[in-house]
Amino acid sequence: MPGNCMHFSSPANELKINIFERINQVQLPDSFKKFLLEYNGGMMLYDYQADFIQTQADFDLYKKESVYLLSIEEITEKYANMVSLAVQRGNNIHPYPFIPFCTLPDKSFLSFVSLSDSHTESPVFIGTHRQSEKLWNWVSSGFPDFLKHYMDKNGHPEFSDTDVNKNAHHFFNALGVGEEIRKGANSLNSLSAKERARYYYEQALQHNKSDKYFESWELISKAINEESNNAFYYFFRAEILNLTKQFRAALIDYDSALKLEPENSFYWCCRAEVFIQLKKLNRALEDCSQALQIDPKNTLAYFLRKQVYLKMGNLELAEKDQQKIDELEKIE
Numbered sequence: 001m002p003g004n005c006m007h008f009s010s011p012a013n014e015l016k017i018n019i020f021e022r023i024n025q026v027q028l029p030d031s032f033k034k035f036l037l038e039y040n041g042g043m044m045l046y047d048y049q050a051d052f053i054q055t056q057a058d059f060d061l062y063k064k065e066s067v068y069l070l071s072i073e074e075i076t077e078k079y080a081n082m083v084s085l086a087v088q089r090g091n092n093i094h095p096y097p098f099i100p101f102c103t104l105p106d107k108s109f110l111s112f113v114s115l116s117d118s119h120t121e122s123p124v125f126i127g128t129h130r131q132s133e134k135l136w137n138w139v140s141s142g143f144p145d146f147l148k149h150y151m152d153k154n155g156h157p158e159f160s161d162t163d164v165n166k167n168a169h170h171f172f173n174a175l176g177v178g179e180e181i182r183k184g185a186n187s188l189n190s191l192s193a194k195e196r197a198r199y200y201y202e203q204a205l206q207h208n209k210s211d212k213y214f215e216s217w218e219l220i221s222k223a224i225n226e227e228s229n230n231a232f233y234y235f236f237r238a239e240i241l242n243l244t245k246q247f248r249a250a251l252i253d254y255d256s257a258l259k260l261e262p263e264n265s266f267y268w269c270c271r272a273e274v275f276i277q278l279k280k281l282n283r284a285l286e287d288c289s290q291a292l293q294i295d296p297k298n299t300l301a302y303f304l305r306k307q308v309y310l311k312m313g314n315l316e317l318a319e320k321d322q323q324k325i326d327e328l329e330k331i332e
Helices: 016-022 030-036 047-052 056-065 070-088 143-152 169-173 176-183 195-207 213-226 231-243 247-260 265-277 283-292 298-312 313-330
Strands: 004-008 042-046 097-105 111-115 122-128 137-140
Touching: 016 070, 016 195, 030 143, 042 056, 042 097, 070 097, 070 283, 111 298, 122 143, 137 143, 195 213, 195 231, 231 247, 247 265, 265 298, 283 298, 298 313
Parallel strands: none
Antiparallel strands: 004 042, 097 111, 111 122, 122 137
8 A cells, every 4th residue: 555554464373362261251353363373463553664664672662652453462462451450440350252353543442242152242442451341432343344344444443433332341241242252161171282381381381481480380291281291391491490500400401302303402402501511511412412413503512513623622622613503603
């Protein structure tokens, strides 16, 4: 479109959508889920804005100034915040049925009402965190109509034509959706073991980013209990133990990851690094060489092996590994 630029993300992970719905006992409109499976959030910008996006900070700035469609990851986070605010306001509806999917420049947002199996679409409502749901007004009959309006206005729609007689709370009560959701609620226990493991991993990852290592360790351990043949989960737990300097415990999890994926050269490097920390240089040397046997272009393995040779006092072999690193970096 002349003068405008689309900035939408790649498709969402369908498993994440399913987990969001099941864990929170809610249901997104079918049309919106189809959209997520094509574009996992995004926005339309004026050309001059798109030209200025060079970093993530630039993107986040324009995101706040745009009519921005949330990704499933952002929906999950924003929904959790809304549930917390609703409880503070004395709204104890469970499961909480109002799902945000779009943020606006004035800090208001658009939301759906969660659906039951007998309904596939929800009207779109506009509101703010400071307002009761009774003040969230109707702005569109559903996501398809909203999206058409959004595209017709080149990503900058206005929502002056709201209907105060059709607020989100009325729609929720009129359909009896809350009762239907409660009757057919899908709890964590109804997920498959793989889905539960993925849920625990996602939670562990968030805690890890916040440096809450013990909580992260507990959650990834739950993931391992659900899916004990997943090498990555053992690796992730080993990394937590490594960060907290529990090197011997980390070795056990690296061992488990390597038993499940012995051809993963990166895992061999990670275990070698722990052996270096424990001053078991011969074992570290063996792991680096194993990593290079799997992937002869693994610069991390050469770097770690160089460190081992330096600690052993073998400067000649250390220099050879450095030369190999330089060669590989030139090729890249």
